[in-house]
Amino acid sequence: MERKAKQMKLTDMFCPKEIKGQNEANAIPDQNVNTSTPIASSSGHYDLDMSMDISPDENAPACGKSLTQNDTLDVSMSCSPDDFDPAYLIGKSITDNDKMKLLNLPKTEKFLYPTSDGRKYSQTWENKFPWLHYSKSKDAAFCIECILFGQPSSTDVFCSKGFKDWKNASGIKRGMLLSHNNSQCHQQSAARTHNFKTISSGEKKDILSSLSQSYEENVTRNREILLSIIDTIIVLSQQNIPLRDCDLDIGYLRGQGYDGASVMSGNTSGVKTRIQDIQPCAFYQHCRAHVLNLVLSATCKAVPTIRNLFDSVNDITWFMGASPKRKSIAERYISDDDTAILVVNDDDTSESSSGTLINIARAKKSIPKLCETRWNAQVDTLSTFIAKYKSIFSALQDILDESSSTDARLKAASFMRQVQSSVFIIALIISQHILSYTHPLSQALQKTSCDLFKAYNDAQHCKSVIKNQRSDEVFQVLFTRASTLAECVNVCIEKPRVSGRMAHRAAAGDACDSALVYFRINMFYPFIDHCVAQLEERFPVNMSSILLASKLLPKVVSTVTDIEMAKVFDSYSEDMPSPVSFHAEVEKSKNQKSYDDIISTAFLLGSSWIVISPNKKKEFSAKAGCRDFNHVYCGLLKYKDNC
Secondary structure, eight states, X not given: OOOOEEEOOHHHHHSXXXXXXXXXXXXXXXXXXXXXXXXXXXTSBOOTTOEEEOOOOTTOXXXXXXXXXXXXXXXXXXXXXXXXXXXGGTTOBOOHHHHHHHHTOOOOOOOOOOOBTTBOOOTTHHHHOTTEEEETTTTEEEEXXXXXXXXXXXXXXXXXXXXXXXXXXXXXXXXXXXXXXXXXXXXXXXXXXXXXXXXXTTSSOOHHHHHHHHHHHHHHHHHHHHXXXXXXXXXXXXXXXXXXXXOOOGGGOOEEEEOSOHHHHOTTTSHHHHHHHHOTTOEEEEOHHHHHHHHHHHHHHHXXXXXHHHHHHHHHHHHHHXXXXXXXXXXXXXXXXXXXXXXXXXXXXXXXXXXXXXXXHTTOSSOOOOOSSOHHHHHHHHHHHHHTHHHHHHHHHHHHHHOOOHHHHHHHHXXXXXXXXXXXXXXXXXXXXXXXXXXXXXXXXXXXXXOHHHHHHHHHHHHHHHXXXXXXXXXXXXXXXXXXXXXXXXXXXXXXXXXXXXXXXXXXXXXXXXXXXXXXXXXXXXXXXXXXXXXXXXXXXXXXXXXXXXXXXXTTGGGOOHHHHHHXXXXXXXXXXXXXXXXXXXXHHHTOSSSTTXXXXXXXXXXXXXXXXXXXXXXXXXXXXXXXXXXXOOOOOOOOOOO
């Protein structure tokens, strides 16, 4: 006789025949149950989708209807939770699909629970503890999360033999349900359950997907590199330039640039020196972004009060962020801090970049730590420090009152005195204001589109702007801003004590000078003077002949002078295909209104190949990448003028 393959029911899986017989007396009348025996694989794995040969059951309830082998289990239409017995899941291997179905089972239906010593299981416990499931076979409670995701060796009663001490189930002091809910093993299982649900629902990517995404990003990056190599080969072939057995000809190298580390720029055995031993014409240029960092570092160290300010801000920001408790204390005040509104008015915002940065820092939710090497980030820290000044002071006060650590209390008290110091406040306002003008320069020097010519021009512009800040009117605005900031911490700006001979404190001016005059003479003017002097020294107006060749760019060729042209000729005459016609071609190009018919000579500079060619209206920099070279690329080592 032909037999139909029928899939076993969820009731058969969880309640074996002998167990159902024991509980039928307690079941609510009219509840149909199936008395089939569960089947497990040789490995002890219970599969909710496992099929078996059974005879049709015409009287089976809707929840236990027979399924074909291709059907899948729909938990929402499966049997009632009364038939679910968690005791038979302990020690079994469950698939991920079945785990999801088990976690999504509805609440237990009404059931007449047996009484033991006058007490019994209460279904209301499941409302407070969703992980709780009742086993009819054991008359005990189990934790489904710990069974599915706990440690196999766990001896916790909720995932081993079951909990049945109903007297001590609830309650705050002796309640075992609450105790298990707060236990470390259950918290770990709950976390795994949450991760499992979020990954299964697609809210979060699993490890394989994350690795796959990283792999795709790596493939994309490698493709871009390969395209650059292919472009280089194509351009070299168009120009009849050999690959030199895949080795670039260093004889064409005219420029190299790195940071100031000795391993790169050392005069004895640095990369710069080793390359110049082979090719003396490969002139070295220090990375301009690193040079700007040296400018700011030397400027701040030259003024003791500014130097001390950065040390103090560094200590305070690291102190505030070194402990989660201190972070939470600071968060009490940060969101409601109105210091920026009080300190900076609309006029300041429109006339100074420092006021704009302070207003931007109002949106910060924390105090960023001071980075000792990245000056571009330091001005952001100073701006936030000003915008959240009241919050920092209030947080230090709370740390002093609430901390149990003696060391933390001592540091908090010391930092409070510094924050209320007139010298500290004035130095903070001055340094933030001046560094706000170097902030755009620092960002510009780190762009890939920046070449040496533009770097020097931007530096000269920044120097001019800072020079213009050296006025009594500008400092009056800053002094007013500092006075307002001092009022936020209940102090007034006062001149420090001075005497006839001061070894460790600036004392220029007269003893009767006001605080405004004292700080202007002894802090504001010296800081600006040192900054301007450093910019002039490290970004000189009179560029070397190497950089002067940048003036042959079509956009600035009209500004080149005869003296500059002579210097360029002396440096690069050997690289010119037609040195005799150089001066005539330059004069001709200076009168051109378009890029057509400009000099058809390639000049090799310290930072880039500058190509000025007939019918070409673009300038090509080696830093821009091979894909930007439409008709020439010499395969040189790229000069990296940005970090």
